Amino acid sequence: MDKKLIKILKRVQKPSRYVGGEIGLPVINEETRVKYCLCFPDVYEVGMSNLGTKILYHMLNDRKGYSCERCYAPWPDMGAELKRENYPLFSLETKTPLAKFDMLGFSFGYELSYTTFLYMLDLAQIPLEASKRGEEYPLVYGGGLCMSNPEPLADFLDFAVVGDGEDVTIKVIDTVMKAKLSKLPKSEVLKMLADIDGVYVPSKVNAEFSKNELKKLEGKTVKRQIVRDLDRAYFPTKILVPNETAIFERGTIEIMRGCTRGCRFCQAGFLYRPIRERRVQTLVSQATAQIINSGFDELGLSSLSTGDYSMLPQLLSFLDPLCAEKHVRLSLPSLRLDSYNGDMVSLTGGKSLTFAPEAGSQRLRDIINKNITDHDIDSALISAFEAGYTSVKFYFMIGLPYETAEDLMGMVEVVKRAKEIYKAHKKSNRPLSISVSASTFIPKAFTPFEWCAFIGKAEAEKRQTFLSVAFKKLGVKFSFHDPRSSEIEAILSRGDRRLCKVLRHAYANGAIFCSWTEMFNPEAYDKAFETCGVNKDWYLAKKDVKDVLPWDLIDTGLSKQFFIAEYERAKLGAVTKDCRHGCNGCGLTKMGVCKNGRC
């Protein structure tokens, strides 16, 4: 480490975020033909918990002829020091300035990280707009869930990859490697990249606007990439031990990818289809290796809905004794209410359980296709309280399409019922602790609700106030998201390339780390919209199913007709069955990747 960096690090909080050298660090092949850095537009502790980047990082470093370094967004104190000292942002492994890499891959899991991405480029002394980056600068691309709609970042990204990253990343790096050997200019490299399935090149897309509307989107249709055989797909068995406590400080095995439930608000549920499961044998061997190699005291099973893993009892019968022997806690996040039973509850251990009914009334749960009944909620609570649990957290959403005052009261009723059930089934003299969190519904691309309106700041505040008063009377802790940040997320989620200038201005006005409550700066965005003359309301309003949408060139395999049909069913309050129990015609079978919900 050079002396200047040491001096800088002595002035910042938590300097170990920036030094690398973690336990378990792979050997970085510095002789590789393509220098690649995986960047995460959030702080170290958040980025080190991200499963997707862990997979790609270890996959590339375990592969002969490839290498991958990392960079996370420096916290503002470090950012200010780097600027003051004119010290460009660097990779953790070799401290190479980002501008010296051939490729920078950014992972976008949430839209509020977009300005932090610009902040990282700026700190790296790399021009923000792709058109201003000459041959001497790296190719900058995006991946992750948000890249199902890359248009709001169209000016900044050279390209985006859509879908599962494992295979397409290798193809992209191989292409850049070939192009580098042939000394091709960037324009040629982008042409070659555009030919790869799953690669979206914004500069090759023509977007036409008329007044407030997107009129036309012309370009190549990009197919979402799907890893068909998850069991044989790469998964790391040795992961880095973070220098600072990560938000999820645990080992992780990904038991399955995808979800067949079809909750109509859930983007991940649709975008990770179909369900692909790993075999129990594979998972046990991955879990054993991770426990041995990474020393975590907790092992988490990762998926969108752990209870839906078809071999869960068999898997747990192997993992439970393994974890007990190694003094490792087994953690089962993402359990649906209807998958709770006595055995599961005892295995999850601890004193606090989290339930996500999402909506308070059966009517609204049917509209969103949550497929959970009051009976499911009550049974899960009984199981939990009989197993000795004394603390429950409920996750709800406000602002869902067709929500009424009765639905809000429904949330209060669920909590009241939980209190009564506790009295009848408690195993402890401790008082029941209940907390409720209500996020604000955000319409997302590639869901049946992609055409729905965002509820609006004022209405969200009104409903939050109503719930705050009701829960206060019940002595229940109630938390909610700042409606102003939900509004920005809603705009960016369904945004188009006109938002690039807004993002640039918002960043210039000081918007960074916007997903952090204490860092969110709504004025920076308000000023940016005003300066750019971009009308927020257009992005927040209800859309027509015939409208051209910014993500229309992305082919996820799920048809628009399916989403329209689901939207219509929602209006009727009709539920759609889990597609493992019969095909609902989402379109994936036509791609040849799905049979009854499975690959």
Add this chain to the structure above:
Amino acid sequence: MVVVKYKKINEGMFFSHLNMLRLWNKLIAISNVEVKYSEGFNKTRRLFFSSPTRVGVESSCEYIVIDTEERAKEVKGKLENNLPKWLEIEKVFSVDGKFNVASMNKGAEYSVKFDEYKSSKPKIKEFFESKEIVIPVILHGEQKFIDVKERIVSYSCGDESLKIIAGVGDKSVRIDELVKKLLEFLNKSHNDYEIMKEKLFGLDEDGKLVDMDKIAEKMQKDD
């Protein structure tokens, strides 16, 4: 019990004490050292650490005591396969009975280097001979200023570096703040310094500071 004396150097200086507790726990698990666990509901590994070293300070005298039945040689072999590059094991030995390095530790020697150190020697003397040496500390989340003059056991100007012996525990001195204060006195840049914690001291029967290594030697036993 097995005692590990190790160095925390280069990037290692940026790891806080809390980080070190976490990382040693992971390192011991990865290395498969058979450590004993505490009793009770939340069982934790029985590991004992020397007093915290300030972030930004390198150290060649960190200790960790591991409650294990394994032989020192085995423990050393296991750990060495998994060490990050900024952590070097100096020695590993078994001890008879308790070697509570944190409670025994009463002082530490630091070696301090900065630009133009040699020409600053007369002024350094002036600094340490002043009536009081007031440095900032954070107490209960609030910044306060305390006089640490009495907590500085000794100082000496060596050829290449300044040596300071200061108290630890309830008589501790924030060595980085002391050095910053000195640099301020010398009209020098605040962050342009290197500090290496070189020795820990316990007390002998007469209440005099004695090198922790010597105390350890007396307690050391053959495997």
